[in-house]
Amino acid sequence: MVTAGAPCDLSVIVPVYNAAATLERVAGEVLALQADGLRCQVIFVDDASGDGSAGVADALADRHPEVLVLRHEANRGAGVARMTGWPHVTGRYALFFDADDILHGDVLRLTVERMEAHPEVDTAMLAYRYERGGRNTGIEMSYSDTQVYRGLLAAGSPAIGTPGEMGALLMVTNYPWNKVIRVAHFREVGLRFGTTHVNNDIRGHWEMIVKARRIMLSDEVICTHLVDPEGQNITNRFGAERLQMLDALGDLYGLLERDPDLRRREAHRFWGLAHRLYLWARERLEPEVVPRFDAGWAALIGRIDLGDYTELRVRHAPELADALANHLLGPQGS
Template sequence: MATGRYTLFFDADDTIHRDVVPQVLARMDMHPTLDTAILFYSRQKRETSEILGMARIDQDLLLECLGGRDEAMGPPNAMAGLLAMNNFPWNKILRTERFRQAGLKFGKTQVHNDLLGHWHALLHARQVLLMNKTLCTHRVSKSGSNLTSRFNADRLQMFAALSELLDFLEDRPEWSRMYARQFWGLAQRMVDWAGPRLDPDLKTRFDMQYSDLLCRIHLADLARIRTQGSGGLAKRIVNHLIR
């Protein structure tokens, strides 16, 4: 339903850096094939107002793609590392018409529903713009009741979200082959993050649902993961399946 040339999905409890937005739009206006802009964000504790900075993995991925520059642009396959970023929607600006045509979707699950939208925003773009500027500040709270803080049965929906993303890739065999390493690496990282935080009585269900997801991996993709310098990831997948 967006009517502007550009769209930003944003949460009501975060803060946008208004001075940065016109700079991003000026670059996208100059280059009509720049469909997605991804910028830095900061985090702030609600209780103390302490600034935490970005999640380390997101910062490292963005800096790697920038390669020491303040700005970079390129096709999605050149930015594939960004698929492993946290799937926040609010550090991106999208070209509205491009994603209306592409059929931008977010997931159906209660948690991790931004995961599908994050991959859509990258893979459906003709060109991706990165800028070493902070677009927004995300306010976080350890004691909050938001979904991010829940590690009860709701968290098991992460496997439905990953399955939904895998369906999206398998409908596009070229992308499925090209980005298998990124998908399975992300799945492993999500498991490593959520598993230790999960309510203990859910551990068996968690492991079983992860095994069900892993059973969907194609042997050719597993071989590619092994030969693309991710032998450790391939070994962990195999060990989980045969234990």
């Protein structure tokens, strides 16, 4: 047993917004790892919940010295909540988890053991499983994510590679909870999630990959992601708040603009991801939001580096280059 502020092996940071019903389960899943000798810290960051989540978290902290509770006075989004928790991490490894998902503790423990054996690995990325509408659908990952994993794991799982070798991972869904990171390394190089309410995990996802010295990829499932198609969470909202998706993408592109080598290497993946998200969101938007969304998308495309656009057209994805030009100039663009 450790106290929440004492050095430990693993810290799990959990943004909390109206998740009173699941906090005890999540804390229990993490703290159960201590039976195997893994010293753990749980950091709950209450993001101005209105359902009594703060009281549940406080009660857990009273019973378990390993639990730390932080809180926001106003709702600021999961990305900001994660960054609120980050300075309080005392573990050698960290996982950013969600309050309403199911943690596969055996895989988490094994991942920490593997990272201990491979000190050059700063990020371990695992698989996930979906459960939709309260029933297990048997879907382990999205089709596109599965294809990326299979390509990178063709020689076996787990696989270790550089960010350049593992660059295809930048295109998978930007979930935060399928990656375990080495805290000392990311304290040194920096780590930041976005500040938007939607798509705030894009920035953190990319940084955990491009700033790592080595990445370990495994097809073992670390999380069951619970999806409620009728729920009121941000994922299911497509009003004006979805405009923030373009702010999140613009923030990420700023990271590439400040690092020309990274931009030259990965700009084609950024624009592929951005275009995919644009199409996904646009077909779901409330009609009155579409004109502003299209204008924001055109403004983002207007930032593209001409050399990177040429590379996109000539080497990587000419059809995507045409699509970006058409958005900016109309069908006559080239």
